């Protein structure tokens with residue numbers, strides 16, 4: 001096979017995918033479209049204008065050359081704190097084409113998070129959008145590691161040149177660095193309940209596998225599709241939705257750099273008329289409320305997708321009733337790269353994650369490690385060709401989570417009599433808030449930093465939409481300080497020190513916390529006390 005090509009046979013289920021022995025994935029995602037005559041076609045649309053496939057391919061080359069010009073060596077990491085924009089795509093694929101490893105990270109984080117990620121990745125380059133300069137530059141000042149290259153995606157700053165200027169000076173053509181389908185390609189950080197985030201190391205083939213098995217196989221994405229994802233590109237979910245899927249089939253991506261409020265997402269849909277829309281349950285719930293107040297025309301959509309956390313059956317039903325379009329709930333993960341169990345266009349079962357996506361296999365294991373009987377719940381393990389090879393520099397976590405090609409999701413699931421998978425909760429204390437990972441330990445640590453707080457415990461509680469949000473139980477140094485004024489202060493304190501979505505929605509003042517003999521907080525007791533819904 002010719003270098004950097006992939007042969008797909010869609011007559012089989014799942015599709016059969018064969019890679020050339022020499023394979024750099026930037027070529028089939030970007031350059032292939034020029035050979036297939038799509039150069040003049042629009043690849044990316046934004047409020048600022050359109051980018052054709054030809055312009056994108058050149059931007060990819062220029063970004064790759066700009067990184068190489070700074071002396072970056074093969075395999076060096078390029079950390080990206082970049083909003084959704086065409087330069088994100090140029091940097092991501094430019095790095096890959098140049099033999100470097102892009103590491104896009106959550107743009108909602110704070111300086112200490114970025115400081116850790118800089119040191120953990122020993123990033124040789126760091127690119128950031130000016131919107132995040134305060135947190136990123138504070139992280140740079142604190143970090144024990146300094147990238148060789150800093151670049152601002154936008155106007156130059158005192159501390160860093162503009163990526164666009166570096167790209168303008170760089171050569172417009174770039175030969176793909178030699179690689180294979182199984183070589184390291186990019187990283188994505190994933191949070192754990194304790195300790196620091198860990199970087200899942202993905203391979204060149206992983207984006208091809210997700211695009212074929214879920215993108216083409218389940219969604220039927222094609223050249224005619226226009227994809228819009230409210231979930232940003234730095235999430236594995238958004239990366240697939242609005243970058244890899246459309247670019248795989250020669251379709252169009254709509255990139256929106258603002259905050260995905262219901263109004264803003266509806267305005268984007270009205271302006272660009274996407275065929276595919278990707279959201280998270282919290283946003284669908286808010287959008288339903290907005291639609292009840294003022295109807296919007298969503299007739300351009302042929303499918304909606306939800307992931308990140310379980311979609312309550314009621315939201316799924318109400319969305320279809322109101323819009324006429326189904327929401328396909330599916331479960332994916334950073335480690336698997338995208339969705340591996342999903343509902344289908346012609347088969348939506350509200351309250352279920354659907355069935356296994358062809359190309360993946362799933363097992364539900366009991367405490368004894370054996371598969372449970374049909375209908376019983378257990379721990380969900382999955383396998384497929386898109387799963388991360390390992391966590392960076394973390395052999396213990398890798399060994400515990402990735403075994404013989406199987407991945408421990410950490411989720412409890414049951415499979416019903418018809419083969420549909422039903423989510424039953426996490427096997428650990430981790431929370432998903434608006435589809436984004438959130439560790440209760442992190443919120444507790446922040447609360448305890450407040451001078452009035454002695455101890456704190458955080459658990460998930462369901463709101464009126466059936467969606468999980470953090471609830472805090474707090475012991476004060478002086479019980480008399482309790483009250484709504486302090487609660488407001490504690491929420492502000494959390495928003496300032498943590499990614500804003502992590503603040504506790506409910507604060508209850510208590511005089512003791514349930515603990516084990518060894519002093520560990522018994523979160524299950526607090527969860528039981530909190531109960532579901534409302535309050």
Ligand code: 3UK
Nearest residue numbers: 236237307308309310330331332333334338339423
């Ligand atoms: C939870 C769900 C119930 C579940 C993701 C689509 O969410 C993604 O990746 P993350 O690494 O989190 C993975 C964990 O999130 N989860 C995700 N989707 C669902 N739980 N129903 C769902 N539909 O705990 C899972 O283990 O942030 C989602 C595509 C790519 C992704 N990375």
